[in-house]
Amino acid sequence: MDRYLLGLDAGNTVIKAVLFDLEGRQIAMSALDGQSSTPAPGHVERDLNELWRNAGTVIRACIAKGGIAPRQIVGVGCAGHGNGLYALDAAGEPVLGIQSLDTRGADLAAELAEVSGAALHSLCLQKPWPAQTPVLLAWVKRHQPETYARIATVLMCKDFVTYRLTGVRVSDTSDMSGAGLTRMPDCTYDAEVMRLYGLADATDMLPRLIRPAEIAGHVTAEAAAQTGLAEGTPVIGGYFDVISSALGSGACRAGEASIIAGTWSINQVFSEAPVVNPSVFMASGFDAGRFVNIESSATSAANLEWYVRALVERGAHHDDPFGHCNDAVGQVVPALDDPLCQPYLYGSGQGAEFRGGFFGLAGWHGEGHLLRALFEGVVFEHRRHIEVLRAAGVSFDSAVLSGGGARSPHWPQIFADCLGVPIRVAEARETGALGAAIGVAVAVGLQPSYEAAVAQMTRTKAEFLPNPDMRSHYDRRYQLYSDLNSALRPLWAQLATLKGK
Numbered sequence: 001m002d003r004y005l006l007g008l009d010a011g012n013t014v015i016k017a018v019l020f021d022l023e024g025r026q027i028a029m030s031a032l033d034g035q036s037s038t039p040a041p042g043h044v045e046r047d048l049n050e051l052w053r054n055a056g057t058v059i060r061a062c063i064a065k066g067g068i069a070p071r072q073i074v075g076v077g078c079a080g081h082g083n084g085l086y087a088l089d090a091a092g093e094p095v096l097g098i099q100s101l102d103t104r105g106a107d108l109a110a111e112l113a114e115v116s117g118a119a120l121h122s123l124c125l126q127k128p129w130p131a132q133t134p135v136l137l138a139w140v141k142r143h144q145p146e147t148y149a150r151i152a153t154v155l156m157c158k159d160f161v162t163y164r165l166t167g168v169r170v171s172d173t174s175d176m177s178g179a180g181l182t183r184m185p186d187c188t189y190d191a192e193v194m195r196l197y198g199l200a201d202a203t204d205m206l207p208r209l210i211r212p213a214e215i216a217g218h219v220t221a222e223a224a225a226q227t228g229l230a231e232g233t234p235v236i237g238g239y240f241d242v243i244s245s246a247l248g249s250g251a252c253r254a255g256e257a258s259i260i261a262g263t264w265s266i267n268q269v270f271s272e273a274p275v276v277n278p279s280v281f282m283a284s285g286f287d288a289g290r291f292v293n294i295e296s297s298a299t300s301a302a303n304l305e306w307y308v309r310a311l312v313e314r315g316a317h318h319d320d321p322f323g324h325c326n327d328a329v330g331q332v333v334p335a336l337d338d339p340l341c342q343p344y345l346y347g348s349g350q351g352a353e354f355r356g357g358f359f360g361l362a363g364w365h366g367e368g369h370l371l372r373a374l375f376e377g378v379v380f381e382h383r384r385h386i387e388v389l390r391a392a393g394v395s396f397d398s399a400v401l402s403g404g405g406a407r408s409p410h411w412p413q414i415f416a417d418c419l420g421v422p423i424r425v426a427e428a429r430e431t432g433a434l435g436a437a438i439g440v441a442v443a444v445g446l447q448p449s450y451e452a453a454v455a456q457m458t459r460t461k462a463e464f465l466p467n468p469d470m471r472s473h474y475d476r477r478y479q480l481y482s483d484l485n486s487a488l489r490p491l492w493a494q495l496a497t498l499k500g501k
Contacts, residue, residue, distance in 0.1 A: 003074045004066070005440045006229075007248075007433030008055065009241065010080035010157050012036070012044075012099045012263055015054050017062035018433035019073075022446060024457025028066035029430060030058040041500060042103040048086065048094035051157075052164045052226075060228035070230040075444050076165065076219070077212075077236045077436030079244035080158025081263070082178045085136040087205075088160075088169070090152040097160075098136050101263070101298055105135040106352035108142070116196040118278070123193050125274055126180035126282045130352050133179040134197040141199070154205045158238045165227070165235050166217030169207040172237035174286035176209060178294070185274050187285040210237045212286050213439040213450075236436075236443045242266045242294065243286050244435030249402040249426035250458040252290075252450045257396035259382060259415065259423075261405025265300035265343075267385040268292045269394045277392035281349060281385075287450070293394050295385035298346035300378050301405040303356065306345055307374060322408075328368035329375055329410050334473060339369055340481055341377030342488070348381075351489070353496035359484055375411055376474075379418045380481045386419060398422045400460075402431040412462070417470040418478065427459040434458070 004027060009016045016031040032054040037045050063070055085098040112120075112128040112135065121127050128135050133154065141148045155163065156175040163169055173187040183190035187209075194203050210216060216237045224231040239247075246258035246268060253270060260266035274283035274291040281295045304325065312321040332338075339360040348354035358373060398421050405411045406425045416423040428434045438453045440446075447453035 001072055002068070004068060004072050005437035006059070006062070006073050006076045007430070007435070007437035007440070008059070008076065008078040008158070008161060009244070009430060009432035009436065010051070010055070010078060010161055011241065012081050012101060015051065015058055016430060016433055017055075017058040018430045018437070019062050019066040019068070020434060020437045020457070022441070024428065024434055024437065026428065026430065028062050030061035030065060032058050036099060040104070042106070044099045044102040046097040046099055048097040048160055051097065051160065055161050055164070056226040063228050070228055070233070073229065073233055074446070075234040075236060075440035076229065077440040078158040078161045078238040079241040079432045079436045080156055080161065080175075080238065082156065082175055082240045082242065083131050083133050084157060085133055085140070086155040086157055086160045087151045088153045088155065088163070089150050092163070095147060095150050096140070100131045101346050102136065103130045103347055103352050105130040105132070105139045108139050109135045112138070112197065120180065120193065120196050121278050123183050123190060123196070124177070124180045125184045125276060125280075127278070128180070128197070129349065130347070134181055134194075134199060137202060138198050151205055153207055154202070155207060156240075158241070159207065162216055162235055162238055165219055165223045167220050168217035170210055170216045170237060171207045172210055172212040172239065172286075174212050174240040174243045174284050178240045178242075178282055178284040180282065181206065182209075184283060185285060185291065212237045212239045212243070213442040215443055234440075234444060236439050239286065239436055239439060240284055241432045242268060242296070243284055243292055244439070245402050245432040246270070246292065246435065247438050247450065247454060248428055248431030248434030248458065249400045250424070250454055250460065251400050252454045255396060257399035259399050259401050260403040261300045261378065261382070261401065261411060262403030263300065263302045264296050264298050265378065265382050265385060266294065266296045266403075267382055267389060268294045269389060269396055271394070275392050275394055279388050280392050290450070293389060293392075295388050297349040297381065297385070299343045299348060299381040301403060303343045303345055303374055303378055307371070325371050326408050326410060329372045332368040332372045334372065336473065336476055339365060339373040340477070340484055341370075341373040342485060343374065343377040343381050351492070353492045355492050355495060375414055376418075376477065377481065378405070379411070379414050380478050382415070383418055383478060384482070396421070398424065400424045400426060402426055412464045413467070416464040416466045418474040420466050420471060422466065423464045424460045425462045425464070427461040
């Protein structure tokens with residue numbers, strides 16, 4: 001009887017269940033959008049019971065589409081967005097579901113960074129930032145003490161799904177180190193780290209910590225009835241989704257680079273030891289001697305999604321809204337004085353006060369110019385992050401691109417031209433789910449190592465080489481973009497003072 005691997009990918013909005021064969025080829029997939037709520041400005045939350053219902057729905061649908069018996073699935077792995085705050089009470093009922101686009105903790109993050117930022121970085125290689133899990137927990141402690149008192153366990157997004165599958169409260173090193181909650185490079189919990197966040201009393205809220213490719217538990221009878229999985233199916237610890245997506249796109253060795261153009265701008269390079277540099281956003285450890293150095297912010301393809309939802313899909317007058325956008329970009333001949341776009345709809349790692357916008361519009365510009373500016377602005381922000389990594393001593397000479405942006409016929413070439421390195425696009429569309437399936441293959445002994453699993457289960461679909469004729473164009477445009485952002489910083493700061501007035 002053929003055997004299969006089930007990978008789950010729980011993002012900020014969509015949860016996906018993807019069935020793979022042992023070669024990493026996709027057999028079936030089901031996805032479902034969840035609803036976010038904004039109970040106050042800067043607050044972005046979700047209903048965790050809805051998340052679990054959606055997980056059960058997509059798992060059951062994926063198994064049905066694959067036409068297989070549940071017993072043929074040898075294991076389940078889940079990847080999920082990092083940070084945010086997913087909290088349970090003592091009975092295992094949801095208390096909070098805060099997503100990583102939330103900015104309520106901006107002021108508290110700045111306060112913590114000023115008081116304890118250097119000390120925290122020396123321990124966890126990360127400074128406080130608004131949607132970071134410990135910052136959000138500290139915010140709840142300060143502003144909602146009655147809610148804080150109800151919290152028994154702090155989980156990450158994918159951990160909540162794993163909990164509902166297995167009944168086990170557990171997290172993995174990649175997610176917890178990515179949230180700044182572990183001492184580095186040990187990837188272990190640390191009382192001093194918690195004290196510096198003002199959370200000395202919250203240590204008992206942290207779940208048992210395991211490696212991602214370690215079996216966390218097994219599907220319970222209740223979860224089997226809700227999902228269609230076979231009772232007793234192994235479930236692994238799972239992954240911070242950026243790590244999982246890198247694995248699923250074909251990167252795992254030291255010196256290999258992964259760029260993810262999704263909701264977040266993710267720019268990461270694998271290494272045997274984490275880079276110790278306060279300019280680098282974070283480091284995540286997912287196995288012994290396996291680290292990923294990460295520069296990221298919520299400034300990538302989420303901008304295009306907003307554009308499509310707010311402007312293109314009005315009146316449902318496009319059957320293929322993203323295709324419409326790509327067609328419009330393809331009709332534009334690039335010029336140095338084209339409009340510029342700041343991709344800061346959800347703030348920036350440089351400051352929560354950053355705002356999105358278009359600059360330099362003229363009467364002869366059309367929608368294609370706006371969209372090309374948006375595409376370029378996203379790539380420019382990826383480039384800014386990559387320059388931070390390079391300045392810290394992290395180098396690479398090629399990269400693999402994944403995420404929604406990798407599906408565009410234009411974005412990968414803009415990345416190659418602007419960054420000046422070859423860009424590979426993975427064959428797999430659902431790289432996050434595939435990375436989780438790769439972890440399952442390692443955990444249950446189907447593959448002896450990450451290297452062997454990645455070599456057998458991932459493939460390259462296309463490669464985009466940089467066009468030397470475009471390098472000076474993008475260098476000059478990037479400088480204009482950087483200068484414009486510097487000029488706008490005081491205005492963004494003024495806007496921030498008007499918030500809520």
